[in-house]
Amino acid sequence: MQKLISELTRLYLPDGGLPEGVLARHVQGQAANPVRLAASDGRTRALAIPFPKMADGEDTQHWSRLCEVANALQIALGFPAPAVSISGENGFALWLSLEKPIAAHLAQQFLALLRQAYFPDIALRPDAASAPLELPPGLHPATGKWAAFINPGLGASFADESGLEMAPPFAGQTALLQGLQRIGEAQFLSALDKLRQAHGAMPAAGDPAPQAAAAQPGLLLKDATLEDIVRFLHAKNIEPTFRHLLPNADPVPPPRARS
Incomplete structure (x- = not known):
């Protein structure tokens, strides 16, 4: 469990943001409290992008959209591979880790521009960059099921699942996080600039969205x-x-x- 806590702290948690004992109870399912990724000064070094199951879409449409966005993050924006999780409630999420904290308004702008470019059909909270959320692994308070990081290659098999019935092994969760790299400050600012430029040259209503760097169907994350x-x-x-x-x-x- 200690190795898992170390990886969660390395990738997603602000310095001094969550006491180790609280995090230990969280990953053991003893406390199901949302976790705030932003520090007290409003800066954050992690972003989560939710992909809930779409009520009017196909059963796997939310997974397909996640794959498109994950590939765009890597191919179009030059980011390292993000982590993928099942939410414990009704879908998936992508997790991005930053080497240096950024202001919440920049993080929110990045998420809003990313949504406009790649997943406009999925709602995004106006405080998505700073609101508390369910950090995997953990027990979801509403469903009683487990949120967990998953192997991207197995994601489609979870499309109909709201969460795991049993707690995921600590060793497996740690292994999924250990190889992840954080996004450098220059990488993030370059990606934000690209999205700003694209936003300034968005096509008129009804025109197709730009797809120059979008991944082809079936090109999944690290499998590319x-x-x-x-x-x-x-x-x-x-x-x-x-x-x-x-x-x-x-x-x-x-x-x-x-x-």
């Missing part, structure tokens, strides 16, 4: 290799430029010159 990305971008007549490679990534041959 560099070869997949190059192939997809070439199909859109886009010449990719990679500024860095993830550790242990398979090498990609240079793109062939086009006539």
Whole structure:
């Protein structure tokens, strides 16, 4: 349990934001209290994006939308892979971790612009960047089911589930978090600037939303290799430029010159 607490603290919790004893009771299901990711000064180093089940959509539509957004975060905005959780109530969430805290108004603006660009059909709270929320793993107070981080490759199998009936193993939750990287300050500010520019050039009502960097259907999170990305971008007549490679990534041959 201590390793899990360390990972949750490293990735999502503000300095001094939640006493270790309180967090220990939370992950054991002994206290089901929402957790505030923002510090007392209003700055936050973590963002959660909920994807609730859509009442008028297909059974897996909320999962498909999560995958589209997760791929856009990595391909279009250059972020490391986010964590994925099942909510314990009615859907999924993406979890983003920042190396340095940012002001709540910047975090809220980022979430609002991201929603406008990639998931306008899903509601976003006006205080989404600062409101208390259910931090996985934990027991949801309304449903009595467990919120938990999940392997993205198994996400579709949870589309009809509101949560887990039993507490997830601490070791498994820790393993899902240990490999996650935090978003650098320059990465975040660059992504925010891209979204601001896109917002300033949004098409008129009724025009299709920009899809230049959206992932192809079925391209799920970490399952997307560099070869997949190059192939997809070439199909859109886009010449990719990679500024860095993830550790242990398979090498990609240079793109062939086009006539």
